[in-house]
Amino acid sequence: MKRNIMLAAAALLTVGTIQAQAATTITGAGATFPYPVYSQWAHDYHKVTGVKLNYQAIGSGGGIKQIKAKTVDFGASDAPMTPEAMDKVGLMQFPMIMGGVVPVVHVKGIHAGDLKLTASELADIYMGKITKWNDVRIRATNPGVRLPRKSITVVHRSDGSGTTWIFTNYLSKVSGEWKTKIGNDKSVAWPVGVGGKGNQGVAAFVGKINGSIGYVEYAYALQNHMASVKLKNHYGNFVAPTAANFQSAAAGADWANANGYYMVLTNQPGATSWPITGASFILMYKSQAHPAQGKAVLKFLDWSYRNGAKSAMKLDYVPMPKAVIKMVEKTWSSELRNKSGRAIWK
């Protein structure tokens, strides 16, 4: 009898420690694109609350795989999952942060903002149809810019990536031929070019190869002082990649009517909207096996929504608008349940 009590006490103690641990460390895995801002938030949050975030930036596909395997508390992906795919496994998603994908070039004498491209020119460069920098069409778009008679080297990602998903989503929207021949995915069968691993890989190739064009996350373009390109947006204006122009693209998005927050921010309306904007998503199970852990994640995300905007903008990301945050948190309380069906948020 005495022994049984001891065992029970030991069991209780273990449960107690597990729960205490649950509240001090939360785990996530996925997209590399929001990694800098997530780790900034985690750092600040840790200082305030003592709760640690262990976030593995293994890529969007990896994040989806890990959350499906239930090895992490939340997954993160730059490519939204379709509502059907989520329903199959009981996942839910919501947008956390936004940013832009930026075409960058390495052509002698061309600096950031010097070169302008239309959507169809960008698509045709990546299709391998425009092969020289002094192509008639590029010259017509850029009167007064001296363009060399040099071959264009296309640089793309060699690994699967949410950045590629956003970029090819844009190309599929603006070019029927791209849509039918290549398509929209995290990695595609590129008709031309060389592949660099990660944003750094693409940045390194573009930096090394004279006459190249690539696409990277905005932060990488800024940090590496790369020559970004102005793109013609849906409205017909040539716009530069700036945080304000990402914001403009995000502003028009109708999140309220996006089923399962499935929303892609490419080619949005608006006079100054940057056309290749995207949101990064968090994935969680609707039915939380460890509600305390799930709640700790939500607390962190809620704190980041409320207090993280400034640090996000400092890192050149676009924070979610207040109205969307309100909507997301309402979804938390209506969709996230513990095993007995009680809401775990509020």
Add this chain to the structure above:
Amino acid sequence: MNRVQRAVAGDTLFRGITRGFAGGIIVLFATLIIMLWQQALPSIHAFGFGFLIDSSWNPVTNQFGAWIPIFGTLFSTFLALLFAIPLSLGIALFLAELAPTWMRAPFGTAIELLAAIPSIVYGMWGLFVLSPLLADYLQPWLQDHIGGPLFLGAPMGIGMLTAGMILALMIIPFIASVTRDVFLMVPQQLKEAAYGLGCTTWEVVRDVMIPYGKKGIAGAVFLGMGRALGETMAVTFVIGNAYHLSWSLLAPGNSIASTLANEFTEADSDLYLSSLIELGLVLFLITFIVLAIAQWWLRPRKMGADQ
């Protein structure tokens, strides 16, 4: 139990333990193949033998074929051997035969140290130092002065040629140091007899040392080849990672190992993942076949049965 019995028991126990260790290798090997095969089954069922010769690789339509990575692996390895064999032979000859004695030890050590550099360092050096030099000087020169189908395309500095050169650099220490040891084993009497007949150094090398060390040199080459076939990070940096089939040395390509390094983490459909695993199986088999041929060729034979 007396002393002798104890000793015998100890021996038996020791034999059992070591046998267990050795057997573990076989078990590990078999498990590896079985696991790879099992996980590759969906792709084997979907594509059959066509997988090996199909040159499409399209994650969007879920159509996968291994020919471009297989070709890239073999082509880059071939280039690496093409550069590395003559260079290594030269280094080995110099160190074993021609260099002044005081030079041999430091030079030999330096060559061996090259093998200790992590491959990612070779990759970064290839991307940041070698490839701009190639793009600016060597590749335009090759196009202007030689041309032809081997040197088509924009001189980017990355591609098959760069991959071959980096791989060559990585396998030279293996080939060179083994070959040097082989040359050092050539009996002094044989060489002196040849010199005594009035042979020049070159004739001694060509007619005595190389024929004598033939087998050892071949072994060194196979060792280097095994490394080149599976090299991952260094190649990923400089090969260009593109699914293009081209004989041009300047064109980007892909090898099996670099494909795996690039795409494994993000392969989210089952068929995609399974195709990558089948690629791994193919690489495993290629390396296995190469090493098996080497073993067979280098098997110990009776003296005189060599020719």
